[in-house]
Amino acid sequence: xxxxxTVLVHASLWLALSLITxxxxxxxxxxxxxxxxxxxxxxxxxxxxFPWAALSPVILAAARRWPLHGPGWPRxxxxxVSLNLALAIVAALLYRLLRVAIGMPPRGNYALMxxxxxxxxxxxxxxxxxxxxxxxxxxxxQERQRLTVELDRQLAQTRLEALRAQIQPHFLFNTLHxxxxxxxxxxxxxxxxxxxxxxxxxxxxxxxxxxxVPLRQELDLVDRYVAIQQVRFDDxxxxxxxxxxxxxxxxxxxxxxxxxxxxxxxxxxxxxLSGGTLGIAAxxxxxxxHLRVRDDxxxxxxxxxxxxxxxxTNTRDRLRALYGEAQTLRVASxxxxxxxxxxxxxxxxxxxx
Amino acid sequence: MSIRALIVDDxxxxxxxxxxxxxxxxxxxxxxxxxxxPDAVDAIAEQxxxxxxxxxxxxxxxxxxxxxxxxxxxxxxxVFVTAYDEFALRAFEARALDYLLKxxxxxxFADTLDRARRVLAGDxxxxxxxxxxxxxxxxxxxxxxxxxxxxxxxxxxxxxxxxIDWIEGAGNYVRLHASGRAFELRATLRATAARLHAxxxxxxxxxxxxxxxxxRSVERMARGGxxxxxxxxxxxxxxxxxxxxxxxxx
Numbered sequence: 174x175x176x177x178x179t180v181l182v183h184a185s186l187w188l189a190l191s192l193i194t195x196x197x198x199x200x201x202x203x204x205x206x207x208x209x210x211x212x213x214x215x216x217x218x219x220x221x222x223f224p225w226a227a228l229s230p231v232i233l234a235a236a237r238r239w240p241l242h243g244p245g246w247p248r249x250x251x252x253x254v255s256l257n258l259a260l261a262i263v264a265a266l267l268y269r270l271l272r273v274a275i276g277m278p279p280r281g282n283y284a285l286m287x288x289x290x291x292x293x294x295x296x297x298x299x300x301x302x303x304x305x306x307x308x309x310x311x312x313x314x315q316e317r318q319r320l321t322v323e324l325d326r327q328l329a330q331t332r333l334e335a336l337r338a339q340i341q342p343h344f345l346f347n348t349l350h351x352x353x354x355x356x357x358x359x360x361x362x363x364x365x366x367x368x369x370x371x372x373x374x375x376x377x378x379x380x381x382x383x384x385x386v387p388l389r390q391e392l393d394l395v396d397r398y399v400a401i402q403q404v405r406f407d408d409x410x411x412x413x414x415x416x417x418x419x420x421x422x423x424x425x426x427x428x429x430x431x432x433x434x435x436x437x438x439x440x441x442x443x444x445x446l447s448g449g450t451l452g453i454a455a456x457x458x459x460x461x462x463h464l465r466v467r468d469d470x471x472x473x474x475x476x477x478x479x480x481x482x483x484x485x486t487n488t489r490d491r492l493r494a495l496y497g498e499a500q501t502l503r504v505a506s507x508x509x510x511x512x513x514x515x516x517x518x519x520x521x522x523x524x525x526x
Numbered sequence: 527m528s529i530r531a532l533i534v535d536d537x538x539x540x541x542x543x544x545x546x547x548x549x550x551x552x553x554x555x556x557x558x559x560x561x562x563x564p565d566a567v568d569a570i571a572e573q574x575x576x577x578x579x580x581x582x583x584x585x586x587x588x589x590x591x592x593x594x595x596x597x598x599x600x601x602x603x604x605v606f607v608t609a610y611d612e613f614a615l616r617a618f619e620a621r622a623l624d625y626l627l628k629x630x631x632x633x634x635f636a637d638t639l640d641r642a643r644r645v646l647a648g649d650x651x652x653x654x655x656x657x658x659x660x661x662x663x664x665x666x667x668x669x670x671x672x673x674x675x676x677x678x679x680x681x682x683x684x685x686x687x688x689x690i691d692w693i694e695g696a697g698n699y700v701r702l703h704a705s706g707r708a709f710e711l712r713a714t715l716r717a718t719a720a721r722l723h724a725x726x727x728x729x730x731x732x733x734x735x736x737x738x739x740x741x742r743s744v745e746r747m748a749r750g751g752x753x754x755x756x757x758x759x760x761x762x763x764x765x766x767x768x769x770x771x772x773x774x775x776x
Contacts, residue, residue: 342610343583347537350609350628354543407538446562446586446717447698510698510712 187226191218216275224267225297228260232298236305253302261294262287320494324384327491331428344439351405366404369397377428384495385424385521388455388462392416395434395453402438409448410438417456423520425462426491432484433466433514441470441512449511462520467513485514492518529646532573533559534566534592535581535607540628544579544607547635554639563587564720567595575602577642579626582608586717590614590665595720598659603645605638617665621657672725676702676709683709687725691756693718693735700735706758730754730772731765744775 195218199211235256239249265287272279279286348370355363376394403410434451442449454465481489485504492500500518507513531554533544541559548554557573560566563584570578570592578601582589589608593601606625608614618625624641626634645651666672673684685704694701694708695715702709711718719729726738736754743755752764752772764772 346609346628347540350543350630351537351539353629354539354546357546358542404539405537409536444585445712446564446714 183229184226187222187229191215191222194218194221213277217272217277220268220271220275221293223271224264225293227267228264229297229301231260232256232301233305236302237309240309241302241306253298257294257298260298261291264294265290324491324494327487327494328384328427331432331487331491347405348401351401355404362404366401369400372397373401384426386427387421388416388423388425389421391425391427391430392421392453392455394428395430398431398434399438399451406438406443406448409445410442411448411450413450413452415452415454415456419457420455420462420520422522423457423462424522425464425518426495429488429491429516430464430466432488436482436484437466437468437470437512441468443470445470457520458517460520461517464516464518465513467507467511469507469511488516492516529554529577529643530557530573530575531555531577531579532557532566532569532575533579534563534569534584534589535579536561536584537581540581540607543629547632550632551636551639553643562717563589563592563595564714564716566592567720567723570596570602576646577603577605579605579607582606582611582614586713587721590662591721593658594662594666595723597724598662599655601655601658603642603651603654604658605642614665617661621661623654623657623661674702674711676711678707678709685709687722687727688737688739690727690737691740691758692737692760692762693722693727695733695735703760728768728771730768731763732767734762736762738775741775744772 192215195215198214198218202208202210202214235253239252240246241250241253265283268290269279269283269286348366352363352366352370355366373394399410399412403412430453434453437451442451449469452465452467454463456463481504489502492502496518500516503515505513505515531548533541533548533556535541535544538561541561545556545559548556554577557575558569560569564587566578566580567587569575580589580592584592587595589606593604604623606614606618606623607628608625609628615625615627617623624638626638645654671686673686674690676683676685685702689704691703691705693715694703695718698712698714700711700713700715700718702711715729715733715735719727719735722735727735728738729735730752736756740756740758741754742757745753745755747753747763751766751769754762754764754772756762
């Protein structure tokens with residue numbers, strides 16, 4: 174259906190072009206006072222344009238296949254020039270055949286005819302290549318715009334979820350209660366906790382425009398959150414951090430780790446009498462960043478993605494939107510119980526200076 | 527006469543907050559502090575406190591499950607403590623039961639303590655216990671309908687309590703045996719025993735709990751101790767610390 178419409182549009186455009194050049198021919202006859210051979214002029218113009226109308230899909234396909242930008246464009250330019258010449262010959266032969274078919278065989282030899290057709294071939298060929306490039310550029314910019322809107326939407330969603338989790342009444346009131354308990358016995362500790370809580374709330378409330386932050390910054394936020402939870406859960410929560418220093422300047426989506434760590438603590442470790450260990454690891458493998466967040470709590474990996482909680486689904490969608498196929502997010506149950514989320518993504522470094 | 531109080535909360539700072547505030551009330555003596563449900567069940571039985579401050583949200587065994595395990599009618603005066611639980615709050619309000627919302631002020635705490643003193647001094651204690659029993663009946667499903675979510679090779683299986691024959695402790699896991707099959711649950715045997723006490727499960731060994739309804743016979747062994755045989759033929763031995771409770775069956 175769509176294809177039929179495309180063919181119809183193309184055919185109409187070429188017919189319009191034929192009619193325009195034909196009308197010009199007729200006007201020339203009228204202006205010079207010659208005999209007006211409407212049908213002949215019309216047929217001649219149709220014969221002139223029909224070969225190019227038939228060949229235009231080939232040219233458009235070539236333009237898509239050999240774009241004239243990016244590395245290696247000179248090679249592709251050469252390919253276009255060769256194809257242009259080849260098609261000029263084909264078009265000239267077709268034109269001659271059509272002239273014979275309508276009973277008006279052209280005078281002159283082949284070579285002359287091909288040479289005279291070169292002008293037209295240059296115009297048509299490169300005109301189509303330019304149109305194809307312009308269309309592709311327009312489509313790409315539209316797609317980019319759509320993607321930006323989508324990324325913004327997902328970031329807003331993540332912030333909202335994180336904020337909701339942060340001021341999740343259970344977390345907030347327990348933290349405030351823990352701070353109240355420290356004010357007399359450990360004023361410094363109480364100050365630190367208030368500071369961390371304030372920092373957490375600020376990060377979640379400020380509508381920063383950046384999609385990506387250095388891993389260092391994301392880990393700082395996680396540390397603040399974990400510091401509060403460690404006061405609450407005391408010796409029930411231990412933390413194992415294995416961070417390769419080389420990863421600290423790699424850019425990661427803002428609030429990437431925070432929801433995963435939160436989940437590991439609230440749903441994995443806090444639900445167990447004996448508590449557990451939170452593991453955070455980051456390392457580089459080639460030009461890929463590997464991140465892992467795991468707990469040895471009572472949680473087990475959901476059997477399929479439909480059972481993932483909002484935070485996890487959201488993280489996956491954001492990674493997909495930012496890095497396409499260059500990222501993976503895997504969820505697994507650890508051998509001795511617990512939950513592990515591993516992420517791989519391109520290691521883009523922060524431009525320093 | 528001083529009031530003997532027990533503090534139960536899984537978060538250390540929260541226990542500290544209560545003990546700090548209680549220091550301003552010399553008529554109250556703290557007889558124990560517990561960081562989890564099973565400890566609380568034991569401490570209530572051993573210390574027989576007059577007043578318990580009980581956190582509602584705790585891992586593996588909630589405050590409500592503690593009340594259920596001890597038996598609401600056998601319970602001392604009780605103050606529920608919670609950070610946030612709309613559902614529980616409505617239930618407390620409906621029964622005029624006292625509770626503390628974290629974070630609370632010293633003034634609010636003193637009010638609560640005053641009410642507890644009046645309950646303990648007067649004859650309102652029995653009435654309060656009835657209301658707590660009513661609360662637990664509403665908040666926890668009846669024992670016959672309660673189920674445990676256990677795992678069986680990647681599947682999650684919901685087992686009704688009556689389906690379980692016996693339970694075996696294995697470190698951080700317990701293995702639930704039901705109709706000859708075993709399912710794993712990530713919990714301690716101790717918490718499981720405390721949770722299932724009211725449903726007729728008893729510990730007979732430091733690593734075994736049996737469903738009393740499944741016991742076919744109990745035999746005394748020549749070298750001491752007992753062998754408990756279940757309806758499906760499983761034979762389980764008792765260990766010394768639990769012999770007394772098994773002997774009571776005979």
